[in-house]
Amino acid sequence: MAGAAAETAPERTARPWLSPLNQRRLQNFRANRRGYWSLWIFLVLFVLSLFSEWIANDKPVLVSYKGEILFPVVVAYPEEKFGGFYAVTDYRDPVIQDEINAHGWMIWPPVRYSYRTVNNAIPEAAPTKPSWLYDVKTRCNQYPQGAADPNCVVGNWNWLGTDDQ
Structure with a gap:
């Protein structure tokens, strides 16, 4: 008798991860391409922001x-x-x-400026244009060795022209 009862017991099936209503909602969200890609772009930017101190x-x-x-x-x-x-x-x-x-x-991190760093050694009077618009000689003239100075690297450039204010 015990064996027959065990055989007739209904099998437990795994519950679906989402209810049918939520599966339909997810399917509708994925069909909205702009919203779906915006979510992924937002997630990538969010993860990058978590590592901003190291960037x-x-x-x-x-x-x-x-x-x-x-x-x-x-x-x-x-x-x-x-x-x-x-x-x-x-x-x-x-x-x-x-x-x-x-x-x-x-x-060093790839960019050697933080949000509060002010660049006082600028090639001309403020406000200046971004460093990448200058030639190497002008960009590195504030360093003791000029263009050969080890501190005149890409990470020390004034990329947006806003670090001098």
């Missing part, structure tokens, strides 16, 4: 200094750690950069 920042992502690995994007280290005097480290300062490069290395 554009005026602090290095990773610093090796005297055998110690530091993460300036995550932790605010005082300048006295690198031989300076201030409470907040300005990693764009040539003295701090030389000190770190003499005793280690830095990995």
Whole structure:
């Protein structure tokens, strides 16, 4: 008897992921191409914004200094750690950069400006045009070694012409 009862018990089928009504709603949303692609573009931009500190920042992502690995994007280290005097480290300062490069290395984000960085070394009076419109000599003349200076890189350019204000 126990075997017969087990055989006649209805099989449990897996519940669908969505109800039929919600499946129809999803199908209608996917049929709306503009809304569907807008969702995907929004999601890509949202994920990129989560990594914005590692894409554009005026602090290095990773610093090796005297055998110690530091993460300036995550932790605010005082300048006295690198031989300076201030409470907040300005990693764009040539003295701090030389000190770190003499005793280690830095990995910078692709864009070396944050939202609050002001570029005071501009080639002409403000407001200036974007750096990519200048030739290399004009763009890099504020650096000590000119166009050969290691700091005259793509990440230090004034891309939109708004970093000087």
